[in-house]
Every structure is written in structure tokens, then in C-alpha cells.
Amino acid sequence: MDIFSSLADGFAIAFSWQNLLLAVLGCFLGTIMGALPGLGPSNGVAILIPLAFSLGLGPTPSLILLTSVYYGAMYGGRISSILLNIPGDEPAMMTCLDGYPMARKGFAGEALSLSGIASFVGSFLATWGLILLAPQLVKFALLFGPAEYFALFALAFATLGGVASTNQAKSAFAAMLGLGLACIGVDTQTGVPRMTFGEVHLYDGLDFLVAIVGLFALSEVFIFLEHRHGEADADEKKMKIGSLMPSWATLKSCIPTMLRASGLGFLAGVLPGAGASLGSFISYSLEKKLVDRKGTFGTGDPRGVAAPEAGNNAAAGGALVPMLALGVPGSGTTAVLLAVLLSLNITPGPLLFTNNADVVWGLIAALFIANFVLLAMNIPMVGLFTRVLMVPPRILMPFVAMVSFVGIYGISGSVFDLYLMIGFGVAGWILRKLDVPLVPIILGTLLGNTMENNLRRAVTISNGDWLTLIDSPLSIGLWLVAIVGFLMPIVFGKVVKARMKGARDKTEEGALVD
Amino acid sequence: MSDRILGAFGLALAIFYAWAALQIQESFLSDEVGPKTFPLIIATILGLSSIAIFIKPDPDPTWPPMARIVEILAAVVVMFLYAMFLRQVGFVIATAVASAYLSWRLGSSPLMSLPIGVAISVGIYVVFHLIFGLSLARGPLGF
Incomplete structure (x- = not known):
């Protein structure tokens, strides 16, 4: 098969000492960042992007590091969800529901290893799924002209808020x-300068990495700083880890759950606007409906731990499909990964699979490697990661701030960029307080130029006829999906959000969407 | 109330953005669409969504008390000073001071925050500069 030979090539690229080492390093750092409350996958990748560049890694090695x-x-x-009842990031929210009760019953170790599996x-x-689906999507994407791409970008922005978005005006505001x-x-x-107001530093545009970080x-x-003595200092020392391996019977009872949840999660990841949080939410609620006959979900049922974890990790993989095949990310973290690709001068999209096949397949091979590394790392070393959770924010947060400064300064060596980054930090704080989503802002700075170029190309090709934008059935279809996707949350958003919140009564203010 | 302010601010921003877009000089060699159109579309949608936010505001977020806001402002000032003096005093000293300050404000005792700041600064310097070879700001003392 074609796929297998490409995959073999990918493994040949990924199996160098340097790349394996980077994968291990990435997995280790990633697990820590995921586990620490407040540092989700988007933050984690965002902080490390500048470093990957300043280290002078090539495209494939940096991708391997960052996807790991x-x-x-x-x-x-999941680690802090289970041990502290504080989700380390939003997709892990649902894991708290059964993970924490399990841990309180003394099965923390079992919950951790089961969720790891x-x-x-x-x-x-x-x-x-990515391997099988992405090439098909690429074939389809080759039919796209500039007008269709413009519609596709509009669709990405319209649906980015997701079904759970409550205020579409704010999503649109952020995207703009x-x-x-x-x-x-x-x-x-x-070649004319725009919006620069004579400031020379702005002539080559804003570096989106500055905005992201x-x-x-x-x-x-x-x-x-706002909630100084926050809840993150929780005492988890009393929690006993217990036996690390789940019994075979428990594991067996969870296998169908994991398979179903993976399928659903993958779909949620591929579809625009759903993302990993929704993936884990859907998987959990479906499992609850299907197998919870004795009403044990929510009281420490192992299946209630397996379902959301399989779901959110499958969604993480699924979200890579539209990002790689179309160049349009389906979630916040993939938007950050898109930033990685763009900064490496790799344009994702259908041509990526033909022009940079080595990058794609090396990346996919790296994903497999990362998976095995993570499995191997997470089960025996979980004790080490739980210890990391004890690093108090008063040490961690200054460190995060300083690494951000180092990263941005390392790329450009420009103090102006540091000022800008501080400005973005303040703006980010205010916008999060006001419940304005940050992901559309990032996606806008990333895709803005490509989107505009496609618009201008489409209109220029048709000699200034703007109707060309809705000329083909494909673009009409995309626009329809975009409009429906934008309007639907206005109708259903409150319901879905209320259910997700109701499932977890703790209200996290301004949490980042995966 | 907060959302009304956001909406009003957004509308003002949209108007300013549209004005700035109109100031863009057209080149004689322009494509059909030109450099002004896309910014004008953005300004329009930005304005519309700001009006929507203004008309239908969400409930107010819980703003922190004044003392916390001053706290954040102070941290912003420290960060600006950090960026400003980074090249004058060099990476290690600037970073040690800035991270000691942040660590103190996040709850370390003043006496403990100094070693924490130094540890963070030296740690980053060793890992990123000495091991990975990242170029960091070099002060008069050479580090």
C-alpha cells in the first residue's frame, strides 16, 4: 500500500537519535505542562515555539518536539483532574467527574494508569484515522479555488467559537x-504600508508568536496575580496513589468504552468548531447513557475515567486532520501548531502532502512514537509527575513569565517585541475577564493574510466581479455551513454550555478553550 | 456595564480602523480589490459585533478589588522596566530582579523571593544559554 511505504519513510526520518530524544523531551515537558493547572496545551506549545526556533532546529525536528x-x-x-479535582486543562474537565471520586476511594493509581491507557x-x-482520512481530504481540497478557500476561512472563523459558545458577537469581535x-x-x-502610522517596527507586520505568547x-x-493565594496550592499529599495497575477485569470492562469514545472523539476533533473539550464531553455523556445501568457514573466508575480521556485524546488527533489537509485548524491548540508550521515556512494544505511529504509522514511517525513514549512514561513515572504538581505557583509563574520573555527575545532580539508582548498580555487578561475568546484572535493573526490574498485573487481572476465568491456549488455549500455554524450556537449554545457547566459545578472563569 | 464599555470601545476602534484604512495610499499598480477593501470589511464587521455586544451585554464579570488591579499594574510596570533595562544590565541580573519581584507578589516571603529569583534566572541562563546556545541579552558584566 502507498500509505504504508510513506509511513515507513516517515519512520526512517523520525528514528534518528536527535528526533527520538526530542520526542521524549517533548512528551515529558508536555505532560508536565498539561498537568499543571493553568498551563494547557495551547500555552505549553506557545511557550515552547520560540525556543524551538531559537535552537535552530529544522522543520521536522521542531514539529516532532512540539507535537510531542x-x-x-x-x-x-488528567493527572491534576484525578488527584486534585482541578482540571489541568479544559478537555480534562470531564475526567474530574469520576477520576476524583476514584482517587478518594484509594484507587488513584488505578485511575491514573487506566486513564493513561x-x-x-x-x-x-x-x-x-489521521493517516486514512487526511489524504482523502487532500484529494477533495485540490478542487478548491481561491473563492472556495475564502469561504473555507470564513467557515473556520464562524464555527470556531464552537457549539458551546454563548456569545457569538464576542467570537466575531475576537476574529475581527x-x-x-x-x-x-x-x-x-x-507594497503600500498599512496601519503602521509611520512606526518602522510595524512595517514587516506583527509577529504572531508575540501575540500568541x-x-x-x-x-x-x-x-x-489576580487571585494570589489561589486554589492551586491544594494539598494533595494526603492522597494515596495506591496500586498502579488496574485489574484485568476492570481493564476489560473499559475496552468497549474506550473504542466508542475514541471514535466519537475523533469525529468531534475533525469537525470544525467542536474540539477536544466537546469530544470528551460527548464521549462521557454517551457512555453514561449507554452503560451506566447502576448509576455508578460520577461516583468513581472506571469507565467514566476511560471515556473522556479516550475521547479528548482522539479529538486531539482528529483536530490535526483539517489543520494538515486544509490548513484550517479546528481548535485552539491546532491553531498554535499552525503557527509553528507557518513560522517554519511550511504552508499546510493540500500541497503539503505532495511538496513536503517528508514533513507530513515524519510528523505522523512522530505522533506514533510520542504515543508509545507517553504510555511508557505515564504509567511507571506517574509518581514523578504528581510531585511536579507540588511546585507552587509563586515559583512556577515567574518562571513561565521569564521563559516567555526569553523565547520572544531569542527570536528577534527586539525590545519592541517585548513591549508588544506585555501589551498583548494585558489585553489577554482583560479579554478573558470579559469572556471574549482568545483563539479567534490568534487564528485571525495567523490566517489574515492568506484569507485576504485568496479574496483578492478570486476577485481579480473574475475581473472585479464579487459574485464569483458564491459562484460554485462548493463555495455556496461552505458559506451555508458557515452561516448555520455561526447561528446555531445562538440557539443551542446556552443549552450545551449549561450542561457542560452543570456536569461540573465549579465555574472556571476565563478558561482557555482547548 | 463592562460589556457596554467593551462595545463602545469596539465601535470606536472600528471607526478608527476604518479611518486608518481610508488613509492607506493606493499604489498606481493596484489589483482589482486594492489594499483598502479588506480592512474596511473588517472594520464593518467589528463595528456590527461591537454594537451587538453593546445592545445585549452579558452579566458583569467579577472584577478584582482595586488593590489587585494595582497589583497587576505594578507587575506590568515591572515587566516594562525589565524589557527597558534588559540590555543595560544584562540578562541574569534583570531576570533575577524581575522574577524575585513576581515571586514575592505571588506569595513568597520577601527573604525567600530573592534566592528564588536568582535560581530562576541562573537556571534559565544555564539551560538556554550555556546548554542550548540561545543568545540572551548580554550586559556590561558579560552575562
Whole structure:
């Protein structure tokens, strides 16, 4: 088969000492970042991007490092959910429901290893899904012209808020802020400066890494300053880890659950606007409906731990499909990964699979490797990760802030960028307080130029006829999905959000969507 | 109330953005669409969504008490000073001071925050500069 020979090539690339080492390092750092409350996958990847560049790694090694961080963070989120009842990141929210009760009954070790295995199953299957689905999507994407791409970008923005979004006006507001920022700099087609107000530093545009690190990482520091003696100092020393291996019977009872949850999670990841949080939510609620006959869900049922973990890790893999095949990310973290690709001068999309096949297949091979590394790392070393949770925020947060500064300074050596990053940090804090989503801003700064170029190309090709944008059935279809996707949350958003919140009564203010 | 302010601010921003877009100089060699159109579309949608936020505001978030806001402002000032003096005093000293300050404000005792700051700074310097070879700001003392 074609796929297998490509995959073999990918493994040949990934199996070098340097790359394996990077995968291990990435998995380790990712798990820690996922486990620490307040540092989710988006933050984790965002902080490390500048470092990957400043270290001068090539495209494939940096991708391997950063996707390992991404997968690792998805694995790590469960640790603090189970031990502290504080989700390490939003997708791990549902894991608290049964994980924490299990831990309180003295089965913390079992819950951790079971969820580790569930995470492995979820992401392993999702990686296969990625291999099978992405090339098909690429064939389809080759039919896209500039007008269709413009519609596709509009669709991505319209659905990014997701079904759980409560205020679409704020999503649109955020997307426009991002697109507006992207316009700053010299216009690529005519060469005239735009929105620069004579400031020379702005001529080559804003570096989106500055925006990402400021909005995600630095705003987190401000949130911690706001609630100084926050709940993150919880005492988890009393928690007994207990036996590490779940009994075979428990494991067996969870296998169908894991398989179903992986399928659902993968789908949720591929579809625009759903993302990992929704993946774990759907998987959990479906399992509850299907197998919870004795009403044990929510009181420490192992299946209630396996379902959301398999679901959110499968969604993490699924979210890579549209990002790689179309260049349009389906979630916040994949938007950050898109930033990685763009900064490496790799444009994702259908041509990526033909032009940079080595990058794609090396990446996919790296995902497999990361998976096995994570499984191997998470079960025996879980004790080590739980110890990391004891690092208090008063040491951790200054460290995060300083690493952000180092990363940005390392790329450009420009103090102006540092000022900008601080500005973005403050803006990020205010916007999070006001419940304005940050992910559309990031996506806007990332995709703004490509989106505009496609619009201008489409209209230029048709000699200034704007109706060309809705000329083909494909683009009409995309626009329809975009409109429905934008309007649907206005109708259903409150219901879904209320259910997700109701499932977990603790209200997390301004949490990042996966 | 907060959302009304956000909406009003967004609308002002949209108007300003549209004005700034109109100031863009057209080149004589322009494509059909030109450099102004896309920013103008953005300004329009930004304005519309700001009006929507203004008309239908969400319930107010819980703003922290004044003391906490001052706390955040102070941290912002420290970060600006950090960026400003980074090159003058060098990476290790600037970072040690800034992270000691942040650590103190996040709850370390003043006496403990100094060693924490130094440890963070030296730790980053050793790992990123000495091991990974990242170029960091070099002060008059050479580090």
C-alpha cells in the first residue's frame, strides 16, 4: 500500500537519535505542562515555539518536539483532574467527574494508569484515522479555488467559537481583532504600508508568536496575580496513589468504552468548531447513557475515567486532520501548531502532502512514537509527575513569565517585541475577564493574510466581479455551513454550555478553550 | 456595564480602523480589490459585533478589588522596566530582579523571593544559554 511505504519513510526520518530524544523531551515537558493547572496545551506549545526556533532546529525536528508537547499536554491534563479535582486543562474537565471520586476511594493509581491507557487508545486510533482520512481530504481540497478557500476561512472563523459558545458577537469581535492585526504591515500585493502610522517596527507586520505568547502565557501570569493565594496550592499529599495497575477485569470492562469514545472523539476533533473539550464531553455523556445501568457514573466508575480521556485524546488527533489537509485548524491548540508550521515556512494544505511529504509522514511517525513514549512514561513515572504538581505557583509563574520573555527575545532580539508582548498580555487578561475568546484572535493573526490574498485573487481572476465568491456549488455549500455554524450556537449554545457547566459545578472563569 | 464599555470601545476602534484604512495610499499598480477593501470589511464587521455586544451585554464579570488591579499594574510596570533595562544590565541580573519581584507578589516571603529569583534566572541562563546556545541579552558584566 502507498500509505504504508510513506509511513515507513516517515519512520526512517523520525528514528534518528536527535528526533527520538526530542520526542521524549517533548512528551515529558508536555505532560508536565498539561498537568499543571493553568498551563494547557495551547500555552505549553506557545511557550515552547520560540525556543524551538531559537535552537535552530529544522522543520521536522521542531514539529516532532512540539507535537510531542501537544500530545503530552493532552495526556497530562488528567493527572491534576484525578488527584486534585482541578482540571489541568479544559478537555480534562470531564475526567474530574469520576477520576476524583476514584482517587478518594484509594484507587488513584488505578485511575491514573487506566486513564493513561485510555489516552493511549484514543490517540493511537486517532493517528490511524489521521493517516486514512487526511489524504482523502487532500484529494477533495485540490478542487478548491481561491473563492472556495475564502469561504473555507470564513467557515473556520464562524464555527470556531464552537457549539458551546454563548456569545457569538464576542467570537466575531475576537476574529475581527485578529484579522485587523494581521493587516498591519506592508501590503503583500501592492507594497503600500498599512496601519503602521509611520512606526518602522510595524512595517514587516506583527509577529504572531508575540501575540500568541502574550495572549496565552503572559495573561495567565496576570490571572494568577489576580487571585494570589489561589486554589492551586491544594494539598494533595494526603492522597494515596495506591496500586498502579488496574485489574484485568476492570481493564476489560473499559475496552468497549474506550473504542466508542475514541471514535466519537475523533469525529468531534475533525469537525470544525467542536474540539477536544466537546469530544470528551460527548464521549462521557454517551457512555453514561449507554452503560451506566447502576448509576455508578460520577461516583468513581472506571469507565467514566476511560471515556473522556479516550475521547479528548482522539479529538486531539482528529483536530490535526483539517489543520494538515486544509490548513484550517479546528481548535485552539491546532491553531498554535499552525503557527509553528507557518513560522517554519511550511504552508499546510493540500500541497503539503505532495511538496513536503517528508514533513507530513515524519510528523505522523512522530505522533506514533510520542504515543508509545507517553504510555511508557505515564504509567511507571506517574509518581514523578504528581510531585511536579507540588511546585507552587509563586515559583512556577515567574518562571513561565521569564521563559516567555526569553523565547520572544531569542527570536528577534527586539525590545519592541517585548513591549508588544506585555501589551498583548494585558489585553489577554482583560479579554478573558470579559469572556471574549482568545483563539479567534490568534487564528485571525495567523490566517489574515492568506484569507485576504485568496479574496483578492478570486476577485481579480473574475475581473472585479464579487459574485464569483458564491459562484460554485462548493463555495455556496461552505458559506451555508458557515452561516448555520455561526447561528446555531445562538440557539443551542446556552443549552450545551449549561450542561457542560452543570456536569461540573465549579465555574472556571476565563478558561482557555482547548 | 463592562460589556457596554467593551462595545463602545469596539465601535470606536472600528471607526478608527476604518479611518486608518481610508488613509492607506493606493499604489498606481493596484489589483482589482486594492489594499483598502479588506480592512474596511473588517472594520464593518467589528463595528456590527461591537454594537451587538453593546445592545445585549452579558452579566458583569467579577472584577478584582482595586488593590489587585494595582497589583497587576505594578507587575506590568515591572515587566516594562525589565524589557527597558534588559540590555543595560544584562540578562541574569534583570531576570533575577524581575522574577524575585513576581515571586514575592505571588506569595513568597520577601527573604525567600530573592534566592528564588536568582535560581530562576541562573537556571534559565544555564539551560538556554550555556546548554542550548540561545543568545540572551548580554550586559556590561558579560552575562
